[in-house]
Amino acid sequence: MNDEALWATVVGQDAAVSLLRGALVAPVHAFLFVGPPGAGRAEAARAFAGALFAGSGSEGEPDAEEAVRHRRLAVAGQHPDLIRVEPDGRALLVADTERITVEGWRSPVEARRKVIVVDRFDTAEPEAAASLLKTVEEPPATTIFVLLAEEVPAEHVTIASRCFRVDFPPLADEVVAAAMVADGMDAERAAVLAEAAAGSIDRARLLAEDPALHGRRNAW
Structure with missing residues (x-):
């Protein structure tokens, strides 16, 4: 490295x-x-x-x-x-x-x-x-x-x-989304998680493990 x-x-x-x-x-x-x-x-x-x-x-x-x-x-x-x-x-x-x-x-x-x-x-x-x-x-x-x-x-x-x-200010949504895509997530779901994560990659990764998130977002 x-x-x-x-x-x-x-x-x-x-x-x-x-x-x-x-x-x-x-x-x-x-x-x-x-x-x-x-x-x-x-x-x-x-x-x-x-x-x-x-x-x-x-x-x-x-x-x-x-x-x-x-x-x-x-x-x-x-x-x-x-x-x-x-x-x-x-x-x-x-x-x-x-x-x-x-x-x-x-x-x-x-x-x-x-x-x-x-x-x-x-x-x-x-x-x-x-x-x-x-x-x-x-x-x-x-x-x-x-x-x-x-x-x-x-x-x-x-x-x-x-x-x-x-x-270290909260990360921009696009930065969080890019990190999730780098983890192997599709871009659309990554964008949803980034918006919900409030500038935190850690929070986005936790939310990625929540199968109900997408359904709740649609209900909003």
């Missing part, structure tokens, strides 16, 4: 991809991806991690073959230095942030850096947010944090201000 194929996994978010590719030159310690589920935040986190792991090909960085492997594993979510943390319940708890801190201080296994993706950051309880703030403010040198959130609540503005923010 080359660099272009890596970023092609993030569909319909050209502005976000441009920001992230530019950030690779001198990446900061923490990023905040804000947008609805299914708009490409998770895919962008994996692509960004893959690009970081692959490096620029300069001296001391992975060779071409190693870079391909880093990208491929990151996109698949299988790279040992790409850690994803998601709360088990309704909120991100102190136990979750303690795990994030421990993982952050562990050395990378294969790459020169480690990327920790924290999903549903916006659900963090006050104590968890305070703990995460300390970790983000005093990060290990080899760890980069990527926080995913649907929005930034007022109580999380401080930690958000410590991050490089990248917005």
Whole structure:
């Protein structure tokens, strides 16, 4: 997998991809991806991690073959230095942030850096947010944090201000429809699902499993 194929996994978010590719030159310690589920935040986190792991090909960085492997594993979510943390319940708890801190201080296994993706950051309880703030403010040198959130609540503005923010707006209907066609769906049904999915490829794929959707739409 080359660099272009890596970023092609993030569909319909050209502005976000441009920001992230530019950030690779001198990446900061923490990023905040804000947008609805299914708009490409998770895919962008994996692509960004893959690009970081692959490096620029300069001296001391992975060779071409190693870079391909880093990208491929990151996109698949299988790279040992790409850690994803998601709360088990309704909120991100102190136990979750303690795990994030421990993982952050562990050395990378294969790459020169480690990327920790924290999903549903916006659900963090006050104590968890305070703990995460300390970790983000005093990060290990080899760890980069990527926080995913649907929005930034007022109580999380401080930690958000410590991050490089990248917005992921809802996808255009035609982008969602094209993704469904790429999955093997006929264009007419893909257009119906895209309209109902409100800018989310994930929601469109869930709706695709609902056999009653087409009938309900006709009833409208």
